[in-house]
Amino acid sequence: MGINVAVTGLHATDNPAPGIGVIRCLHHPRKWNGEIIGLAYDVYDTGVYDRDLLDHTYLVPYPNQGSEQIFQRLMYVHEQVRIDVLIPTLDSELLLYQKLEPRLKAAGISAYLPPEDVVKKRAKTRLVEFCHIHGIPTPATIIINDPSNLDKALADIGYPLFVKGMFYEAYRCQTRDEALKSFEKLRLQWGLPVLIQQSITGEEFDVCALGDRDGELLGAVPIRKLRLTDKGKAWAAITLRNPRLDELTKKTLKALSWSGPCELEIMQDSRSKELLLIEINPRFPSWIFLGTGASQNLPKAVVNLALGKRVKPLPPAKSGVTFVRHATDLVCPLEYIENLTVQGELHYPHL
Amino acid sequence: MQSRLLKTEVTLTESGFLFDHTTGLTYSLNSTGQFVFRRMQEEKDAEDTLRGILSEFAIDEDTARKDLDDYFRQLKELGLID
Numbered sequence: 439m440g441i442n443v444a445v446t447g448l449h450a451t452d453n454p455a456p457g458i459g460v461i462r463c464l465h466h467p468r469k470w471n472g473e474i475i476g477l478a479y480d481v482y483d484t485g486v487y488d489r490d491l492l493d494h495t496y497l498v499p500y501p502n503q504g505s506e507q508i509f510q511r512l513m514y515v516h517e518q519v520r521i522d523v524l525i526p527t528l529d530s531e532l533l534l535y536q537k538l539e540p541r542l543k544a545a546g547i548s549a550y551l552p553p554e555d556v557v558k559k560r561a562k563t564r565l566v567e568f569c570h571i572h573g574i575p576t577p578a579t580i581i582i583n584d585p586s587n588l589d590k591a592l593a594d595i596g597y598p599l600f601v602k603g604m605f606y607e608a609y610r611c612q613t614r615d616e617a618l619k620s621f622e623k624l625r626l627q628w629g630l631p632v633l634i635q636q637s638i639t640g641e642e643f644d645v646c647a648l649g650d651r652d653g654e655l656l657g658a659v660p661i662r663k664l665r666l667t668d669k670g671k672a673w674a675a676i677t678l679r680n681p682r683l684d685e686l687t688k689k690t691l692k693a694l695s696w697s698g699p700c701e702l703e704i705m706q707d708s709r710s711k712e713l714l715l716i717e718i719n720p721r722f723p724s725w726i727f728l729g730t731g732a733s734q735n736l737p738k739a740v741v742n743l744a745l746g747k748r749v750k751p752l753p754p755a756k757s758g759v760t761f762v763r764h765a766t767d768l769v770c771p772l773e774y775i776e777n778l779t780v781q782g783e784l785h786y787p788h789l
Numbered sequence: 790m791q792s793r794l795l796k797t798e799v800t801l802t803e804s805g806f807l808f809d810h811t812t813g814l815t816y817s818l819n820s821t822g823q824f825v826f827r828r829m830q831e832e833k834d835a836e837d838t839l840r841g842i843l844s845e846f847a848i849d850e851d852t853a854r855k856d857l858d859d860y861f862r863q864l865k866e867l868g869l870i871d
Contacts, residue, residue, distance in 0.1 A: 641812060662813030679798060680811040711868075757810040758800065 440472025442520050443741060444512075444547075446498075447527035447721075448476050448485035452667045454724040454763075456527040458485040463737040465491065466730040475519055477512075481778045487768040489786045494519050497782040501534045509538055516545060518783075523744045524549045525737065527721050529605065532557060548744040552649075552698045552720060559694055560718040562604060563631055572693040574686070575714045577636040577705070585625070591634040592617050598637040603628040610637055638716075640708035643678070645687045646701050646723050648736045650749070653695035655688045657736050657752035659729040664760070672725050672763070677732040679757035686713050694718075698743075699726075699736060731759040795829055796871050809869065816867075821846060825860060829870070835861070 443464060447455030457476070464470045476495040478486045486495040496515045499507040515521060524547050526535045535542075536554045543549075559568050569576035580591040592599065592614060601620035602608040605628055609620035617634075624632050647658040660683045665674035687702060701719040706712070722737065729736055732755035739749050777784045798810040805818040807826070818826060824845060828838040835857065842853045864870045 643813075664813070676813040678810060678813050682811075758808050 440470070441522045441741060441745070442473045442475060443470070443523045443525060444475040444477050444515070444521045445525045445527065446477045446531060448478050448495075449480070449483040450485050450724070453669050453671050455485075456722040456724045456726060457525075458488070458491065459724050459726040460525055460527055460722055460737045461485075461491045462727045463730055463735050464741070466727070466735060472522070473519060475515065475521060477515075478778075481775060484768070486778065486784065487770045487774060489770075493786055495778065495784040497778060501531050505534050505537050508534060509541060512538075512542065512547065513545065516547060521547045523547070523741050525722075525740060525744075526551075529719065529721060532720050548746070550698050550740050550744040552694075552696055552700075556694055556696060557720050560696075560700075560720065562602065562633055562717065565715070565718065568693070569715055572689070574690060574693070575712050577638050577714055577716065579633055579635045581631045581633055582621070583631045585621070585630075588618070588621060588634070589614075595634050595636050600633075600635040600637055602633040602635055604631055604633075608635075638705040638707055638714055641706040643680075643683055643704045643706065643713075644672070644675075644701060644723065644725075645683055645704065646699065646726055646729060646736060647687050647691055647696075648699050648739055649691040649694075649696040650743070651695075651697045653692045653697070655691050655751065656743075656749055657729075657734045657739060657755075658684065658687050659726075659732055659734050659736070659755045660684070660687070661725070661728065665762075672723075674760065674762045675725055675728060677728065677755050677757050677759045679754065682713055684754075686715065690715060690718070699740060725761060725763075728759065728761040729755065731761070732756040794832070794871050795869065797869055799869065801826055801830065812868070814867075821856075822860065825857065 445457045445460050447457035449455045450458045461474055473493040476486050476492045477498045478495055479500055498511045535549060536551055539549055539551060563581050566576055566579045578595055580595060582588055582591055598610055598612050600608050600610055601617055601624060603624040607624060611617040611620055621632055643660060643662055645658055645660045648656045650656055660678040660680055661675040662678060663672040663675045667673055690702060699722045701723040703717040705714050705716055734752050734755045742749050774784055800808045805823045807816040807818055825838055828841060839853060839857055843850060
């Protein structure tokens with residue numbers, strides 16, 4: 439009997455969610471032995487129409503509708519198609535699934551998530567504190583809870599600087615006017631605090647890493663982004679072999695005792711050559727399929743970890759492997775849209 | 790002329806395509822650039838590389854020395870050599 443895996447985050451636009459990349463990893467190098475169940479939030483989450491990747495899709499309530507609603511919906515899906523492993527791929531879902539994990543486990547659904555306190559340690563508002571404690575370089579950052587402190591923070595950090603929202607979005611600002619406008623925009627959209635961060639000039643690297651329950655590194659794919667969208671998302675990238683990135687990744691995961699997948703955003707200062715940790719995203723990146731070309735299939739490792747299997751550290755990622763993202767059109771009959779809209783579910787084998 | 794050592798792990802293909810594994814940056818080298826780079830990979834010193842250029846290419850010593858210095862300066866700026 440195969441392993442059925444449910445995956446969230448299927449909306450793959452120019453700011454793609456990681457779910458489709460995760461599913462492609464599961465199907466690599468050959469079709470997954472089990473069913474793949476897509477959990478979508480909207481009828482037009484683009485990935486749900488890729489019948490080569492999914493066996494079933496179910497609409498689920500948004501995380502802000504509460505954990506009980508999600509839990510009841512998952513129990514319905516579980517009765518219909520049996521979920522063995524669940525891989526949430528969105529930042530906004532993580533706390534919710536952490537809360538649900540014991541109940542899901544009792545119902546037979548496994549996941550491999552970092553504990554809540556560990557996830558909170560790497561939050562944007564706490565990253566500077568974490569880095570200082572563990573001697574990990576990070577850009578100077580001031581957290582603004584009271585707008586009356588903004589001017590002093592802008593003067594202390596100096597221009598150019600980044601104004602960053604608590605959860606999403608960041609704007610690079612050259613002047614006070616730009617910074618004030620960005621601050622107001624982020625405050626209205628995401629609330630306080632807003633972060634004022636030193637802008638680092640240099641090379642940008644990303645690492646997708648997987649840690650075990652002790653924070654030991656099981657696998658890592660370091661990359662340099664080669665092409666970006668206007669939102670700064672990777673549209674092409676190449677894998678690296680860089681001992682300094684490896685060392686920083688190992689140190690960070692160990693210091694956090696990070697279990698599960700994450701993405702580290704790192705800048706190398708062009709003058710000092712120092713590597714600075716910018717952000718830790720508590721999930722797979724959308725470019726995770728690149729890892730399969732570099733001999734690192736981290737989503738498959740997560741499935742094994744979720745099932746309680748022992749996973750040995752993977753060999754180092756192969757360097758020089760490139761991905762280029764390619765937008766395409768999926769054509770589907772009206773009944774696909776109808777099934778999702780009316781019934782909230784779509785089953786490819788039966789259509 | 791000072792000897793130069795490669796600072797980073799690189800792959801140089803037959804076609805002169807150079808990949809820096811630590812940064813992900815790529816370069817395209819002409820035949821002279823490839824010649825010098827392969828000499829550095831073989832850990833030949835700069836004087837030995839200069840003599841090699843003079844025997845392989847139709848160029849006078851002063852020009853070759855100046856060009857080689859200039860090439861080393863560019864490679865240093867790119868972080869490829871010390």
